[in-house]
Amino acid sequence: MDSILKIGHRGAKGLLAENTLESIQLALDFGMDMIEIDVHKCSSGEIVVIHDFTLDRTTNGSGEIATKSWEELKKLEISGRYKIPLLTEVLDLIEGKCTINIELKGSNTAVATCKIVQDYIDSRNWNYSDFIISSFQVNELFKARKFSEEIPIGVLSKANISEAIKIGKDLKALAIHPSIGIVTQNNIKQTKNAGFKAIVWTVNEPDAIARMKQCGVDGIISDFPDRF
Structure with missing residues (x-):
C-alpha cells in the first residue's frame, strides 16, 4: 500500500482553474489524501482562497486582494466561470473526505485562519490532524503557534x-515542505531524523514523482492528481 500522502496542489491546478471549488472537487475525485490551498485576508476580514497577492493573473479583476472587500471579490470570475471561494466553503466541501494544507500567503492571515480552524475542530467533525498550516512567512507561523499549541505547522x-x-x-512544527529543486536523499533523511515529516512541492512529472518516492518523502504535492 502506498503510504505517501497524495496532495492536490491548489486543488487540481494542472487540470482546472486553481484554488476553485471545482478544482478541489476534481482533486477529490482522483482520491487525494490532502488538498493544498492558499489564503489571503481581504479588507472586510474574510479569509479567501487565492494564490497571488493581486487579482490580475487569475481573475477578471485587478489590484491587491488585501484592499478589496468580500462583496467586491465574490463578483469576480476566474477563467470566465469560476468564483473565488472562502476558506469556510472549501472546508465545507472537503469535510470527511480528506485533510487540508492551508498555506498562509497574505499578511495577517494566521490568527483569522486559526480561528476558523479551531471553530471547525470545536463545532464540526474535524480534528487537529486534519490540518496543516504552512507558510514561507515565519512570522505568520509563529502567530499561528501562539494561537494554538496543537494546530500542526x-x-x-x-x-x-x-x-x-x-x-x-x-x-x-509537524513538517518541512521543501521545493523539489532542493530535495536530495540526504536532506530528506536529515529532515526525518530531526523528527519532521517531509512534504515536497511541486512534483508534476512521473519520473520526478518516482524519484521523490525513492527519496522517502512523506507527501507529494502535485498539480496533476491524475498522475499518482
Whole structure:
C-alpha cells in the first residue's frame, strides 16, 4: 500500500482553474489524501482562497486582494466561470473526505485562519490532524503557534532545508515542505531524523514523482492528481 500522502496542489491546478471549488472537487475525485490551498485576508476580514497577492493573473479583476472587500471579490470570475471561494466553503466541501494544507500567503492571515480552524475542530467533525498550516512567512507561523499549541505547522523552504529544520524546531512544527529543486536523499533523511515529516512541492512529472518516492518523502504535492 502506498503510504505517501497524495496532495492536490491548489486543488487540481494542472487540470482546472486553481484554488476553485471545482478544482478541489476534481482533486477529490482522483482520491487525494490532502488538498493544498492558499489564503489571503481581504479588507472586510474574510479569509479567501487565492494564490497571488493581486487579482490580475487569475481573475477578471485587478489590484491587491488585501484592499478589496468580500462583496467586491465574490463578483469576480476566474477563467470566465469560476468564483473565488472562502476558506469556510472549501472546508465545507472537503469535510470527511480528506485533510487540508492551508498555506498562509497574505499578511495577517494566521490568527483569522486559526480561528476558523479551531471553530471547525470545536463545532464540526474535524480534528487537529486534519490540518496543516504552512507558510514561507515565519512570522505568520509563529502567530499561528501562539494561537494554538496543537494546530500542526509546516515550514516551507525553497533554499535551505537545514535552516527550515531549525525554524521547525522553534515552532514545534509537524513538517518541512521543501521545493523539489532542493530535495536530495540526504536532506530528506536529515529532515526525518530531526523528527519532521517531509512534504515536497511541486512534483508534476512521473519520473520526478518516482524519484521523490525513492527519496522517502512523506507527501507529494502535485498539480496533476491524475498522475499518482
